[in-house]
Amino acid sequence: MLNRPLLLLATSASLAGLGLICCAQDPAANPNTLVGHTDPVYSVDFTPDGSRIVTGSFDKTVRLWDAATRQSIRTYQGHTGLVLTAVVSKDGTRIASGSLDNTVKIWDVPVAAPRASYEAHKPAAGAVAIKVDGTVYATGGADKLVKLWTAADGKPVRDLAGHAGAVRFADFRRDNAQLASADDLGMVHLWNPADGAAQGSFGAHNGAVTGLLYHQNNALILTAGADGLVKAWPTQIPAPRPIAGHGGAITAAHASPNAQFIASASADKTARLWNLGNGQPIRNLDGHGGVVTAIAVSPNSAQVITGCDDKIARLFDAGSGALVKAFPALPAAITAVTVRPDGTQVVVGDAGGVVKVFNVADGAEVRALAGHAGKITGVVFTPNQAQIVTASADKTLRVWNSADGAAIRSTDTGAPVTALGVSIDNALAAVGGEDKLIRLFALADGAAKETLTGHTQPVSAVSFANDNLKLVSGSADQTVRVWDLRLGKQMQHFVDHKAAVTAASFVADNKSIVSGGADNLLVVNQVSLQRMHVADEKGVNSLALSQNGAQYATANADGSVKTWDINSGNMVRAFAGLAAPALSVAFHPNNQQIAGGGNDKTLLLWNLNDGNVQLKYPVESEVVRLAYSPDGKKLIAASNDLAIRTFNPTIVPPQPNTPAPPLAAIQTMKGTTAAISNLAFAPDNRTALSVGADGFLRVWTVASPEAAFNLAGHQSQIYSLAFSPDGNHLASASNDKTVKIWDLVAGKELRTLAAQGGPVYAVAYSPDGKTVVTSCGDKTIRLFDESNGAEIRQFAGAEGAVYSVAFHPNGQTIAAAGVDKKIRVWNVGSGQLLTTITGHTDDVYRVQFNPAGTRLMSVGYSGVVDVWDVNNPAKPLFSKKLPLVVYSAGYFPDGKRVAVTGSDGKTHLVDLPAEAI
Known part of the structure; x- marks a missing residue:
């Protein structure tokens, strides 16, 4: 009779010579067999739900089977020797296999369903991020909240409120000290994740934010938007400085050219000067007989002119607040005022379309500038003093010779003008319109140069920065917006006012701005944007950052995937191959590969350094989100068919006489009920998160295309394996006379149990995980304390x-x-x-209690399967003789069937009669 050690070394040929291997058979011919292994099957186990069967074989492979269809789902290859044991973790997500090659390998089970689901937001969730240490999740949703959750149990930690729009993206800073979130109104908020305290906010994009990432240096935030821009921001944002004191709406406000004070006009019938540095009041400019409607500061900051609805313009000394001159009344309320750069004249416009020039010295009228047919909404001297520029609700922009008042040109603005500004270099005039647009015109010839879009209500104020590169605007939509004049794009916007913005101007430093609103407040802000560029005029759909921080990538509406230099913002490379808009992009952690997908239902993997396509995976639906595992061994893709698929991003070199692996997903995860919005991978490389339009946060276990761990340390073959109940540890029994306990979280050996007197053939964990029991070739059964390896008894x-x-x-x-x-x-x-149970006539290879603990199954070398009553084992309740050498058997989780493996290379499924269940 062959004993167990000899059988372990037997080959298929030798077993066939003994008549122990049956010929191959179509599984349809016998639906109660699993056919696929090419050599004897030595081990069998089940996932806890009974839907999957796992087998290990002398053909050096482990197979995963669908218990319902009897079809092989996946073959795990990697062992170089016979597979002698294969077991499934208690949560059904991992397989451990041991082999004649002396190694233990841990494999992932491709589980389709999420392992946890939490209703995070109503009605929809858009953002998900994982703290760098993996302990906390962050989500954001249409309820305008950011929520923090503990990763261990999915319990809510706190809600972060402050967004005015649906939250679409979130990211943790690498030092875990800050969390950023972005919404569909273009706003980014910064938070302290430890206590939920707000750390600032900024208006990042003109429209929805479509990407948000921290740079590895913890000093930079990258954002992308539907406006087609990518922008870089600091992680520390200056807080807005509100200045309160007026008792009515602010009607106009300007920072002095010397950056020392703010001059403001208000519906409370006052004009005031404020210290720009600390916001404290300096003095009032008294004497107005009604609402103060306009204000301006002379270029030398020495004088302030005001306009009032009492139809009088007044000039004040800024240093003392003394009235210098009250000019003759105009026919209607004053609506616009300005001072000539040399301080000798003022220009005043009114609500009826009248514009007049007055001498400062004597207050005498110099001339009237006739031609406008509507309310004057702006009067400005060009900085070179050669021209006067006026704008009106009559839809015209007019330029006048300041020396004689001659009309130089009238330009149709296309809409009633509500605000006017002139650049310091005398080159451009900006007009804000009732139609919500800002138009730029060349002063030299009146040619239209640019139209800036973004405001959603009429524009109330426009002002150029001294560098001529930026423009600030205010609007009845309660926002202040800053524009890059080289690109004609919005740089940043501010939402600090709770009512219409009525004033906005730059400070001389070219980065600070002053605004006023109908909420009675002045606010001092600072432009934080560090740099920006256009990635795609049609829009950026996704943003990714390389692991080394040297490049970032965009997936663009024009179908391109592009990489950009982090320092210069210059394009590094465009990656071709997608035939429709690119929706998603991700960098491999090794900085050598980039993945992109989109509307053409294709997932492409390119060489990052030369742009060549490495792998092309067909996908059943549009690829909307991508994420690599931190170790780079897995790539997950969310698609519009509500599935998340796992792909192997590794290029597998061709092997002689071995067919190439199919270009297909190794796992398909389903369970969402609405579109998937975002994905994130946890640091453990096997946990992924998704959020979607159904409002749920789902936690997934992602299968690896290869062994998740290779555990080496035994000096001979492994006969038996057992997972701890919590799945964190694994016990392995070996021919080298030892049992080892492995930490599966860290992937390393914890301890070796005391050497025994022969090969250790079996090991099992107690249900509480506190002890392990072993059986050995030296006739002993030993019980050990799992925590310290101490032997308890034999x-x-x-x-x-x-x-x-x-x-x-x-x-x-x-x-x-x-x-x-x-x-x-x-x-x-x-x-x-x-109890001692007798009845077998040959070696017994396997014993197992049924899940209820009422039955005990045993299988023997001779092919006999017996089921015994635990309480009365006088004779078997069920006995079946199979025509093969039986090596292993296992109960289905329902206890109604057993699977039996052996020398014929098949797994036989045996239904038990009622009395044996």
Whole structure:
């Protein structure tokens, strides 16, 4: 008779010579067999839900089977020797296999369903991020909230309120000290994740933010938007400085050219000067007989002119607040005022379209500038003093010779003008319109140069920065916006006013701005944007950052995927191959590969350094989000068919006589009920998060295309493996006479249990995970403390090598069997032998209690499968003889069937009669 050690070294040919291997068979011919292995099957186990069967074979592979269809789902290859054991973790997400090659390998089970789901936001969730240490999740949604969750149990930590729009993206800074979130109104908010405190906010994009990432240096935030721009921001944003004091709406305000004070006009019938540095009031400019409607500061900051609805313009000394001159009344309320750069004249316009020039020295009228037919909304001297520029609700922009008042030109603005500004270089005039647009015209010839769009209500104020590169605007939409004049794009916007913005101007430093509003407030802000560029005029759909921080990538509406230099913003490379808008992009952690997908239902992987396509995966639907695992071994793709698929991003070199692996997903995860908005990978490389339009946060276990761990350390073949109940540890029994405990979180050995007197054939964890039991070739069964490896006791009675040992589900008894053909049951607590079961006529290779603990199954070398009543094992309740050498067997989780493996290379599924269940 062959004993177990010899069988382990037998080959397919030798077993066939013994008549122990049956010929191959179509599974349809016998639906109760699993056919696919090419050599004897030595081990079998089940996922806890019974939907999957796992087998290990002498053909050096582990197979995963669908229990319902009997079809092979996946073949795990990597062992270089016979596979002698394969077991499934208690949560059904991992397989451990041991081999004649002396190694243990951990494989992922491609689970389709999420392992956890949390209703995070109503009605929809858009953002998800994971803290760098993996302990906290952040989500954002249409409820305008950012929520923090503990990763361990999915419990809510706190809600962060402040967004005015649906939250679409979030990211943790690498030092975990800050969290950024972005919404569909273009705003980014910064938070302290430790206590939820707000750390600032900024208006990043003219429209929805479509990407948000921290740079690895913790000093930079990258954003992308539907406006087609990519922008870089600091992580520390200056707080807005509100200045309160007026008792009515601010009607006009300007920072003095010397950056010392702010001059403001208000519906409370006052004009005031404020210290720009600290916001404290300096003085009032008194004497107005009504609402102060306009204000301007002379270029030398020495004088302030005001206009009032009492139809009078007044000039004040800025240093003392004394009235210098009250000019003759105009026919209607004053609506616009300005001072000639040399301080000798003022220009005043009114609500009826009248414009007049007055001498400062004597207050005499110099001339009237006739031609406008509507309210004057702006009067400005060009900085070179040669011209006067006026604008009106009559839809015209007019330029006059300041020396004689001659009309130089009238330009149709296309809409009633509501605000006017002139650049310091005398080149451009900006007009804000009732139609919500800002138009730029060349002063030299009146040619239209640019139209700036973004405001959603009429524009109330426009002002150029001294560098002539930026423009600030205010609007009845309650926003202040700053524009890059080289690109004609919005740089940043501010939302600090709670009513219409009525004033906005730059400070001389070209980065600070002053605004006023109908909420009675003045606000001092600062432009924080560091740089920006256009990535795609049609819009950026996704943003990614390389692991080394040297490049970022955009997936663009024009179908391109592009990489950009982090320092200069210059394009590095465009990646071709997608035939429709690109929706998603991700960098491989090794900085050598980039992935992109989009509307053409294709996932492309390119060489980052030369742009060549490395892999092309067809996908059943549009690819909307991508994420690599931190170790780069997995790539997940969310698509519009509500699925998340796992792909192998590694290029597998062709192997002689081995077919190439199919270009297909290795896992498809489903369970969402609405469109997937975002994905994130956890640091453990196997947990992924998704959020979607159904408002749920889902946690997924992502399968690896290869072994997740390779555990080396045994000096001979591995006979048996057992997962701890929590799945964090694994026990391995070996021919080298040792049992090792492995930490599966860290992927390393924890300890080795004391050497035994022969090969260790079996190992099992107690249901509570506190102890392990082993069976050995030296006729011993031993109980060990799992936490420290100390031997607790031995169980006496076996008369030969013991091949199998099992815990009862209640943890109070164990059963073991082997060469002496007998099954013995002991009390775990006392070590007392309780029962000896006889009946087998050959070596017993496997014993197992059913899930209910009422039955005990045993299988023998001779092909016999017996089921015993635990309480009355006088004879089997069920016995079946199979025409093969049986190596292993296992109960289905429902206890109604067993799977039996053996020398014929098949797995046989045996239904048990009612009396044996």
